[in-house]
Amino acid sequence: MRLFTTLLGLTALAQASQDKPKSYEYIVVGSGPGGGPLAANLARSGHSVLLIDAGDDQFGNENSHMVYNNTPAINDPLTRWDFFVSRDTPEIDAGYEFTTWRQTNGEFYVGLDPPRGAKRLGVYYPRAGTIGGCAMHNAASLALPADADWRDIVAITGDADWSVENMRKHFIRLERCNYIQNGSDPSHGFTGYLDTSQAHHDWALNRSDLTTLASYFSNSLGGLETGKSLYELLGRDINANDPNRDEFMGVITPHTHSRNGVRSSPLNYIRDTLADARRYPLTVQTHTLVTKVLFSDAHAKNKEPKAIGVEYLQGQSLYAADPRHEPQSKGVKGQVFATREVIIAGGVFNSPQILKLSGIGPSAELKKFGIPVVKHLPGVGTNVKDNYEAVLYGTFAKPVTGFFDFFYKTALALRGRDLQFYCGSMNFIGFWPGMPGWNKNEFECGLMQLRPRNVNGTVKLRSANPRDVPEIHLGFFQEGNDSDLESMVEGINFVRPLFNNLTNNTFSELRPCATDVECTNDWQKNYLRGQVHSHHAVGSCAIGADDDPMAVLDSKFRVRGVRNLRVVDGSAFPVQPGAVPALSTFVIGEKAFQDILASV
Incomplete structure (x- = not known):
């Protein structure tokens, strides 16, 4: 029986679950850009697949449906999971302006003066708990990583399947390009x-403050030297197979996984697969929190443990990150088995928690919580890296409406350009619960570091309770x-003077340098260290x-030291894949699909 639980209530779901097969060829845990399309592709190849997700189908949710509703989507209790992290030392984190507390x-409560009795939660880090994963609440930005990032993975693994040319093929297979004439560019x-x-x-093509501002930026980045108009420069394709793609500095307009403003996501592909008249063998089980992977030969001598299925709890909002979570709701325990493989795709925080x-993980940490060690892998939950983000933000006296992006190379770049900016009428200055929408006079240029040097983050268990969230640093x-x-x-120093060139429209900076501070480089460094998100x-x-010894996966996404278990999501990346990892994660999901087919 093919079961899609989108519209089933919990009572009906529990009844229907009794009729489900007890085993499938593949079990995929997590439906984001890594796991969701992979499950659909395996089913379309004739393999029986169970796709499990702790959330549900929010296809009709307007917040998730439209790309530019991503702030309401981030705030939506129907789709969001609330994680709280530490970023730096406790002393520096204590000054973070948007520190979140539980009253x-x-x-x-958000701020630095909490009411008596409030408990500090930390820095808000929203994730999505719904079919489609974080592709359902992000800004849908879509950029391939630099070719050098793929080459780095080849150098790390010695596996030529990660070559630039091969990864481009995976991208071509998954893309349905809407901004280039069909078939006119073989790299799409x-x-x-x-x-x-x-x-x-x-x-x-029209005169406006936004056009003037973008022209200033373009010319300062060498746009005049190209002999092209601002319109032509903004239309550059950042995902084309162009030898200069990773080197040019200049203005562009954003690329997104969408069509006509409507989000394109794993959810669409999953629903299309389920609705197809060819009746692909895909089952989707929602409201299901996987608590652990099941193994045979877990403690056998001279034999690697073999993943044979998963144990789970079934019920709505069972995970503590869900804002609707009720601790007294325990869920219904169950098990399901895989005849070929279990594939974990829970994302950067949940995949190491499940392992x-x-x-599977550092033995000392597992023993601390009384978890029997199946495989000592000290790298699980380490090597976490992230794009630092900072902003030059303030207000114009008169609204400047619209947006553009640009790339920049600083004097400190290790190779190629190292910053991507997004500029426009917005107020994206960090995350906190209930973060507001945009007010009309606000404007910012935010930056993302393309290749941060830090790889020092960790995801550690808070307890042995699978419903509890991990500790994230x-x-x-x-x-x-x-x-x-x-x-x-x-x-930021490059951007600041360009904001002051508009005629009869004054910019008032609010961060990093409000008017009452001496805006030295040292002051800005100290400010940014405390406030980046x-x-x-x-x-x-x-x-x-x-x-x-710290490697968790081999180059085919297989968990080292065990059989029939892979991890396919952003947690697998050994390097930061550019400014925005969404497209890279879609691409590795496609690669994993080919790797799995090759092993059958």
Whole structure:
């Protein structure tokens, strides 16, 4: 029986679950950009697949449906999971402006002067607990990593399947490009499942403050030397197979996984697979929290443990990160089995948690919580890295409406450009519960560091309770001296004078330098260290070399030292894949699909 639980209530779900098969060829845990399309692809190849997710189908939710509703989507209790992290030392984190606390009445307080009795939660780090994963609440930004990032993985693993040319083939297979004439560019795909678009930039043909501002930026970055108009420059394709793609500095308009403003996501592909008249053998089980992987030969001598299934709890909002979570709701315990493989795709925080709860991870940590060790893998939950984000933010006297991006290379870049900016009428200055929408006079240029030097973050168990959230420490600025901070200051200093060139429209800076501070480089470094934010963490179950004791996965996503278990999501990346990992994660999901087929 094919079961899709989108519209089933919990009573009906429990009844229907009794009729489900007890085993499938593949079990995929997590439906984001890594796991969701992989499950659909395996089913379309004729393999029986059970796709499990702790959330549900929010296809009709307007917040998730439209790309530019991503702030309401982040705030939506129907889709969000609330994680709280530490970033730096306790002393520095204590000054973070948007520190979140839990008040005695259960409500959040955000700020540095909490009411008596409030419990400090930390820095808000929203994730999505719904079919489609974080692709359902992100800004849908879509950029391939630099070719050098793929080459780094080849160098780490010795596996040529990660070559630039091969990874481009995976991208072509999944893409349905909407901004280039069908078939006109062989480096793009036109028949895949993921719609890709580029934001309209016709505004560049008319006079406005936004056009003037973008022109200043473009010319300062060498746009005049190209002999092209602002409109032509904004239309550059950042995902083309262009030898200069990773080197040019200049303005662009954003690319997104969408069509006509409507989000394209794993959910679309999953639903299409289920609705197809060919009746692919895909079962989707929602409201299901996987508690551990089941093994045979877990403690046998001279035999690697073999993943044979998963144990789970079934029920709505069972995970503590869900804002609707009720501790007294225990869920219904169950097990299901895989005849071929179990594939974990829970994301950078949940995949290492599931592995550790299953007995795979640093043995000392597992023993601390009384978890029997199946395989000592000290790298599980380490190697976490993230794109630092900072902003130059304030207000114009008169609204400047619209947006553009640009790339910049600082003097501290290790190779190629090192910053990507997003500029526009917005107020994205960090994350906190209930973060507001945009007010009309606000404007910012935010930056993302393309290749931060720090790889010091960790995801550790808080307890052996699978419903509990892990302890997450991002370990900001622990490596690379002050180079990352200095590069961000350089980028902001480049932007600041360009904001002051509009005629009869004054910009008032609010951060990092309000009018009442002396805006030195040292002051900005100290400010940024305390206030930078992030939301693109990767690497907690990283691929690594055969002789690397910290490697969790091999180059085919297989968990080392056990059989029939893979991890396919952003946690697998051994390097930061550019500014935004969404497209890279879609691509590795496609690669994993090919790796699995090759092993059958």
